[in-house]
Amino acid sequence: MSTYNTIILGSSPNALTAACYLARSGKKVLVLEPTEHIGGAVSTNQFAESFKADTGLMSGRLDAEIVKDLKLTDHGLEVVERSALSSLLPGGKSFTLSCDLDATEKVIAGISPADAKKYPAFMNLVNLASNFLKSAYSVTPPVNHPPSKEDVEVLSELSAQLKGYGRREMTEVMRLLVMSVRDLMDEWFVSPELKGLLATAAVRGTNQGPFAGNTTYNLLHHLAQGDGFFRATAKGGIGALCQALAAAAKSYGVEIRTMCGSLSINVADGVATGVTAGTESIEASLVISDYDARHTFTHLVAPPELEPEFNRAVKNLKYRGAVARLNFALKEFPEFAGITDEAMKGTLVLAPSVAYLEKAYDTSKRGDVPAQPYLEVALPTMSDASLAPSGKHVMSVWMQYAPCHSTAKTEHLRDLVLEQLSEFCPNLKSLVEHSQVFLPNEYESQFHLTEGNLYGAEISLAQSFYLRPLPGFAQYRTPIAQLYLCGSATHPGGISGLSGRNAARELGARDMLPA
Numbered sequence: 001m002s003t004y005n006t007i008i009l010g011s012s013p014n015a016l017t018a019a020c021y022l023a024r025s026g027k028k029v030l031v032l033e034p035t036e037h038i039g040g041a042v043s044t045n046q047f048a049e050s051f052k053a054d055t056g057l058m059s060g061r062l063d064a065e066i067v068k069d070l071k072l073t074d075h076g077l078e079v080v081e082r083s084a085l086s087s088l089l090p091g092g093k094s095f096t097l098s099c100d101l102d103a104t105e106k107v108i109a110g111i112s113p114a115d116a117k118k119y120p121a122f123m124n125l126v127n128l129a130s131n132f133l134k135s136a137y138s139v140t141p142p143v144n145h146p147p148s149k150e151d152v153e154v155l156s157e158l159s160a161q162l163k164g165y166g167r168r169e170m171t172e173v174m175r176l177l178v179m180s181v182r183d184l185m186d187e188w189f190v191s192p193e194l195k196g197l198l199a200t201a202a203v204r205g206t207n208q209g210p211f212a213g214n215t216t217y218n219l220l221h222h223l224a225q226g227d228g229f230f231r232a233t234a235k236g237g238i239g240a241l242c243q244a245l246a247a248a249a250k251s252y253g254v255e256i257r258t259m260c261g262s263l264s265i266n267v268a269d270g271v272a273t274g275v276t277a278g279t280e281s282i283e284a285s286l287v288i289s290d291y292d293a294r295h296t297f298t299h300l301v302a303p304p305e306l307e308p309e310f311n312r313a314v315k316n317l318k319y320r321g322a323v324a325r326l327n328f329a330l331k332e333f334p335e336f337a338g339i340t341d342e343a344m345k346g347t348l349v350l351a352p353s354v355a356y357l358e359k360a361y362d363t364s365k366r367g368d369v370p371a372q373p374y375l376e377v378a379l380p381t382m383s384d385a386s387l388a389p390s391g392k393h394v395m396s397v398w399m400q401y402a403p404c405h406s407t408a409k410t411e412h413l414r415d416l417v418l419e420q421l422s423e424f425c426p427n428l429k430s431l432v433e434h435s436q437v438f439l440p441n442e443y444e445s446q447f448h449l450t451e452g453n454l455y456g457a458e459i460s461l462a463q464s465f466y467l468r469p470l471p472g473f474a475q476y477r478t479p480i481a482q483l484y485l486c487g488s489a490t491h492p493g494g495i496s497g498l499s500g501r502n503a504a505r506e507l508g509a510r511d512m513l514p515a
Contacts, residue, residue, distance in 0.1 A: 010290025017500030044237025084346025209361030321440035321452025364401030456488030
């Protein structure tokens with residue numbers, strides 16, 4: 001029987017970040033990944049001969065402090081910026097925004113001069129709000145009653161940051177958190193096309209429409225994690241984040257096993273004592289689950305080990321995966337009308353208005369796939385030729401809304417997406433050599449992502465901060481002693497590595513973290 005100080009179940013960026021810091025603090029760490037690939041759903045794999053594509057998320061970046069502290073560039077991490085955001089409009093029209101504020105103002109002025117004048121102030125406000133969230137995301141949420149000394153310090157620092165914005169800006173920032181993104185867009189802009197494009201970041205990955213309250217929080221969340229309007233990935237695909245972290249972890253002495261069989265957590269008298277991987281029992285003084293709360297407490301831990309009230313709370317968590325992912329192997333470059341080669345290095349979006357997004361969501365509420373879905377398209381081979389044979393390309397598509405319990409066939413989704421995009425690239429269908437489709441239920445069955453949610457649970461105010469994953473358990477602890485959580489299901493969520501770093505801090509690696 002093997003023995004380790006710490007066993008981590010799962011190998012997402014958060015799990016590997018936690019492994020790095022815990023190993024650096026002197027713990028003997030084992031990471032267990034039941035699938036073939038490090039990262040699980042956060043991986044980049046071959047889906048056709050010599051073609052590679054991301055399995056789940058198409059974009060994301062690690063926290064800059066983590067990248068620097070773990071020297072991830074020395075372990076092969078190379079960030080690829082997607083600094084263009086293009087809107088595909090009816091009639092084959094389009095426009096492209098970029099990180100260049102002056103250039104973007106000129107583009108918007110061609111659509112609505114009034115909106116162009118307001119855009120800089122809008123960006124300033126949402127950046128102020130997202131910077132506040134970024135500060136809140138770097139610390140463990142206070143949950144103690146009365147608050148501990150550490151909790152008081154955290155609250156004081158966050159309060160000081162808000163007050164530093166000034167009374168007017170502070171009020172606006174707090175108001176944003178509870179607004180629907182429709183209301184936010186209507187307050188600032190006139191152009192339906194601009195509003196539709198910007199609103200997509202508020203509903204991305206969530207089973208809510210833009211009319212829903214607090215969807216602006218989702219927008220700010222993505223901005224705080226560097227994955228808002230303008231995205232990033234890594235050379236080699238999103239899986240390269242995990243590959244760099246795995247290399248760093250191994251340099252600190254972490255052992256990583258893939259294809260380790262089905263996993264379960266061993267519990268005796270309310271204390272986690274280790275795990276069973278396949279037929280092997282492995283002892284550990286500390287067990288950390290990278291999986292979401294429902295999978296952890298209904299599949300990895302036997303529910304009778306927990307109080308009925310806790311089990312009910314876990315059952316009531318909102319997941320509702322709404323994303324289908326499609327990858328296409330193309331025999332040549334797809335010419336999208338009006339989209340420059342530089343813009344093709346960014347993200348193309350089909351969401352011409354807020355009403356379009358809401359209509360797509362309304363259809364999904366009835367369990368149907370919308371005939372006109374919200375699509376995001378990336379051509380990663382424009383910046384990374386290693387993902388396809390010479391002269392050929394990979395096209396990755398993010399599709400919403402795909403109901404998590406839909407019985408839609410992959411062929412239907414593939415044909416629907418190609419039909420929608422053919423308006424902008426008429427010969428697209430003839431370019432496809434091979435395709436791959438992931439539905440929400442496949443993410444659940446293959447990667448244990450409950451209801452196919454790619455973010456560990458829905459991102460909303462009701463499931464964030466001290467409420468993530470559950471009230472009373474936001475500090476990475478669980479009702480079972482020596483069992484902790486570290487994945488995207490915990491505060492702050494996402495794949496920035498902050499959930500893993502924060503968990504490691506709580507587990508005694510504080511001295512190994514940057515001040």
